[in-house]
Amino acid sequence: MRLFTVNLCLKDWPCLVVGGGIVAIPKAKRMIEAGARVTVIAPEIKEDLPGATLIRREARVEDLEGMRLAMFATSDRELNATLYQEALKRGILAAAVDDLDHCDFYMPAVMMRGDLEIAVSTSGTCPAYSVWVRDRLLEVVDDSYGVALSWFASLRERLRPIPMGRRGALYRALLSRDFLPRFRRAEVEAWAEEAEEVIAKQA
Helix, strand or coil: CCCCCCCCCCCCCEEEEECCCCCHHHHHHHHHHCCCEEEEECCCCCCCCCCEEEECCCCCHHHHCCCCEEEECCCCHHHHHHHHHHHHHCCCEEEECCCHHHECCCCCEEEEECCEEEEECCCCCCHHHHHHHHHHHHHHCCHHHHHHHHHHHHHHHHHCCCCHHHHHHHHHHHHCCCCHHHHHCCCHHHHHHHHHHHHHHHC
C-alpha cells in the first residue's frame, strides 16, 4: 500500500509518548524539536527530557484525553495495541511502534543538513533498512547542501514578485549550475555574482 507522505507541523500540539526506553526517547526528542507539547509516561524514563512533561507511572486510557498525536513504544505489545485502539476512538493520530496493524503513520529515518531534511521510509516494513539507506546518504549529502539551501531560500523572497512560470525557469537555470563546490569552498560571494548573471539573462 502506498503512503501519503507529509511533514507534520507539530508546533504547540499536545503529544503523548508512552514508554521511556531507547525506542521511545528519540521519538519524544524529535517531537520536542518540532515544537510539540510532549508528555512522556512510563514507570521508568531512562533520560531527562528538557521541554517535556515526565510522568513516572503506568499509562492509563485517560492519558489520551486532549492529545492530537500519540506514540506507544513500550515492550508490552498488547498494551500498545490497546492504547492505539483507544486513540483511534478519540480521533487521535497514533502509532504503536513495530506493529504495522496498529499505526496511522510510520516514522522514517531522517537526516538533516541545515533546513534540508531527507526522510527514508520502508512503509514500516523494515526500519533498520531505512537507517542503512539514510547512513549511505549521509556519506554523500554533506553540509554544503544545507548552506546552499539557505542561499536559495533567501533568493526566494527576492524573486517572489516574479510570475511563477518565470520564477521556475530562473530556479532551473540556477540549479543546473555546478554551485555546490562554491559552497564547499565558502565562495558564496563568487557564486552570488555568477547567479546575478544568470538572473539577468533570464529576465
